[in-house]
Every structure is written in C-alpha cells, then in structure tokens.
Amino acid sequence: MIRDPETLTLLLASISRFVAERLVPMESQVAETDQIPDDLVAEMKALGLFGMSIPEEYGGMGLTMEEEVMAGFAVAQTSPAFRSLFATNNGIGAQGIVLDGTQAQKERYLSRLASGEIIGSFALTEPDSGSDAASLRTTAVKDGEHYIVNGTKRYITNAPEAGIFTVMARSDPASKGAQGISAFIVEKDMPGLTLGATDKKMGHKGAHTCDVIFDNVRVPASNLIGGQEGLGFKTAMKVLDKGRINIAATSVGAAERMLRDAIVYARERKQFGKPIAEFQLVQAMLADSHAEIYAAKSMVLDAARRRDDGLSVSTEAACAKMFASEMCGRVADRAVQVFGGAGYLSEYGIERFYRDVRLFRIFEGSTQIQQLVIARNLLRETA
Numbered sequence: 001m002i003r004d005p006e007t008l009t010l011l012l013a014s015i016s017r018f019v020a021e022r023l024v025p026m027e028s029q030v031a032e033t034d035q036i037p038d039d040l041v042a043e044m045k046a047l048g049l050f051g052m053s054i055p056e057e058y059g060g061m062g063l064t065m066e067e068e069v070m071a072g073f074a075v076a077q078t079s080p081a082f083r084s085l086f087a088t089n090n091g092i093g094a095q096g097i098v099l100d101g102t103q104a105q106k107e108r109y110l111s112r113l114a115s116g117e118i119i120g121s122f123a124l125t126e127p128d129s130g131s132d133a134a135s136l137r138t139t140a141v142k143d144g145e146h147y148i149v150n151g152t153k154r155y156i157t158n159a160p161e162a163g164i165f166t167v168m169a170r171s172d173p174a175s176k177g178a179q180g181i182s183a184f185i186v187e188k189d190m191p192g193l194t195l196g197a198t199d200k201k202m203g204h205k206g207a208h209t210c211d212v213i214f215d216n217v218r219v220p221a222s223n224l225i226g227g228q229e230g231l232g233f234k235t236a237m238k239v240l241d242k243g244r245i246n247i248a249a250t251s252v253g254a255a256e257r258m259l260r261d262a263i264v265y266a267r268e269r270k271q272f273g274k275p276i277a278e279f280q281l282v283q284a285m286l287a288d289s290h291a292e293i294y295a296a297k298s299m300v301l302d303a304a305r306r307r308d309d310g311l312s313v314s315t316e317a318a319c320a321k322m323f324a325s326e327m328c329g330r331v332a333d334r335a336v337q338v339f340g341g342a343g344y345l346s347e348y349g350i351e352r353f354y355r356d357v358r359l360f361r362i363f364e365g366s367t368q369i370q371q372l373v374i375a376r377n378l379l380r381e382t383a
C-alpha cells in the first residue's frame with residue numbers, strides 16, 4: 001500500500017542520493033576498518049532511516065510494508081553493513097514492541113528507537129538453539145515484580161551497539177516448547193548483562209555481532225512484552241515474518257547493484273577484440289540475473305502488499321526470503337564470473353558483495369527453514 005506517491009518518491013530519491021553520494025564512496029573504507037564513521041551515522045539519523053517502520057506517533061515514518069520494501073531496494077544498492085546498523089530498529093529489534101508491546105512499552109522505547117538514539121537488537125538464537133528456536137534455554141524466573149534472566153544469546157546483530165534487546169526466554173520451565181517462551185525488553189545497562197567479544201565474520205564488515213550473556217539480570221515485570229507470559233515465541237515469529245520480507249527486499253537491491261556493476265564491467269572489458277558484453281555467453285549471465293531479479297522483486301512486492309492488506313504472510317514471506325536470497329547468491333556468483341580474474345580481487349569490490357550476500361541465505365531463518373515453513377503451511381492448508 002502506497003499512501004502518498006509524491007512523498008514516497010521524494011523519500012526514495014533522498015535515500016538513493018544518500019546511498020550514491022555518501023555510502024558507496026565509503027564502502028571499501030568501512031570494509032577495511034570494520035567501522036561506520038560517526039558522521040555517516042548522524043546523517044542516517046537525520047534522514048530518519050532508523051525509524052522508517054516505527055509509527056508516526058512515536059516519531060517514525062510509519063511506512064507501510066510496500067513503502068518499506070521500496071526503501072529497502074534503494075538502501076541495498078550499497079554494502080549491506082550500512083543497512084544493518086539501522087535495520088534492526090526498523091525490523092527485528094523494534095517490531096516486537098511495535099506489534100505486541102503495551103502502550104507504556106511503546107511510549108518508553110519507540111521514539112528513542114525511531115530517532116536512532118538507541119539501537120534495538122533481537123536476541124533469539126543461542127549456542128544450542130538456532131533453527132530450532134523453540135528449544136531455547138535462556139530462563140526468566142518470576143521474582144516479585146521482576147524476572148531473573150539467565151542464559152546466553154549468540155550471533156546477535158548490533159549487540160555491541162545496542163541500547164535494548166528483545167530477549168526470548170523461557171518463563172515456564174515446565175514447558176519445553178514454544179508455549180513456555182516469553183519476550184522481554186532488556187536494557188543494556190541492567191546489571192548482569194555482559195557482551196562477548198565481537199565476532200570475526202566472512203563479510204558484513206562494519207556491522208557487528210556478539211554473544212549477549214545474562215547472569216541473574218533483574219528485568220522489571222513491566223518489560224514483559226505485551227504484559228502476558230507465553231506469547232514470546234509467537235511475537236518472535238511475527239517479527240520474523242516481517243523481517244524475512246525485508247531480507248528479501250535487501251537481496252533484490254544487492255542483486256540489482258551487482259548486476260549493474262557487472263554490466264558496466266562487461267561493456268568496458270575487451271577480449272577477442274570487442275567488449276565481453278557482446279558475447280552471448282556473457283549476455284546469458286546478465287539476462288538470467290535480470291529475469292531472476294524481476295521475479296524476486298515481484299514476489300517481495302506481492303508479499304508486502306498482502307501484509308499491508310492484513311493477510312497472514314508466513315508462507316509468502318518465506319517464499320520471498322528463500323527465492324530472493326538464493327537468487328542473490330546466484331547473481332553474486334555470475335557477477336564474479338563476468339568480472340573474471342578481477343572478480344577475485346578486493347579492489348573491484350564484487351568479491352566483497354559475494355561474501356556479504358552469503359549471509360542472506362542463513363540469517364532470519366535459513367533457506368531450509370523457509371522450505372520447512374512453506375511446506376508445513378501448504379500441507380496444513382490443503383489438509
């Protein structure tokens with residue numbers, strides 16, 4: 001759903017300008033230093049990028065899902081590490097509060113997330129619980145007006161920068177499954193919360209992950225999301241339904257960028273006396289990439305519109321995430337192939353994208369988890 005095409009066009013133009021003029025020239029520096037400079041972060045805040053999906057009443061832009069994926073296509077035309085910094089505030093780090101938070105929780109946290117004053121982080125995965133999220137072991141034991149949280153969360157995006165964490169923890173030790181899980185807002189300064197060393201990763205340099213360790217952290221009961229125990233797993237799944245559409249949009253944007261770079265290179269690079277773009281085997285790689293990007297983009301837009309219509313999009317989000325992230329991997333592979341030897345060298349940048357986009361097939365639910373979600377829903381619906 002697009003509420004006001006004129007305003008959206010202006011927003012997309014300002015994002016595209018910021019990406020082209022400020023972020024693209026900084027890609028290799030950020031990759032080398034593993035740090036996004038403060039002045040760029042300040043500009044992201046000023047542009048409102050931290051609050052795109054947070055309701056307007058809390059200072060965000062309140063974008064619809066369709067508007068948000070269009071912004072996502074634009075933002076993803078550069079290294080995904082830039083997006084990663086503000087993405088959790090629009091997505092998994094804030095949506096638990098947006099979707100299921102109490103009025104008091106929304107008032108306390110959302111405007112600070114929208115402005116970028118604090119970073120929100122989503123803490124679901126643990127050392128022994130990844131794809132099987134419902135088996136998580138972090139506990140939250142009620143103690144008067146508090147919950148005592150113990151456990152370790154792993155691979156937590158933006159944890160080193162985060163001000164708050166949406167933490168899924170088992171509040172009912174008698175229940176081993178999803179029903180015993182609740183979601184909490186845990187502030188970084190609550191005593192007993194510590195961070196592990198920042199992870200060294202294959203890509204996404206500039207975006208940071210680490211373990212988050214909870215050692216008898218006393219969390220006020222008022223920070224139980226929604227004020228009711230046992231709903232945390234469903235909150236997490238709803239958050240991920242939205243997050244998966246966003247990752248799909250990011251995959252489309254990154255693939256568009258890589259294809260564009262491959263076309264420019266294929267036009268410039270000459271072999272056998274002419275630009276390699278004139279060879280049909282190279283053209284096939286460009287054509288296949290374009291067709292697959294178009295298919296993925298159509299899926300993303302359709303899933304987004306369905307969500308805006310209030311429909312359940314668990315299946316469509318999984319389809320879009322699976323197809324778009326796998327497509328992005330194929331486009332990355334072809335782009336490196338078009339670049340040939342140059343594709344293997346850091347200075348051309350395409351190998352960095354190749355490494356960066358590998359993550360899209362893994363995080364927010366691997367391709368295999370998306371297959372499982374799609375097949376389960378399909379079998380349930382056709383039973």
Ligand code: COS
Pocket residue numbers: 122124125130131132133134178179233234237238240241314363364365366369372373
């Ligand atoms: N929206 C709302 N509720 C949902 C839901 C969704 N999209 N998906 C599941 N639920 C509900 C189910 O309806 C069920 O509720 P009831 O018990 O009331 O029926 C409950 O949640 C448990 O669901 P389910 O039985 O399907 O859970 P499973 O443990 O079998 O597995 C998968 C669910 C595998 C799909 C889930 O664990 C998953 O998505 N894993 C991947 C996690 C992930 O993406 N990690 C990335 C970390 S974030 S970077």
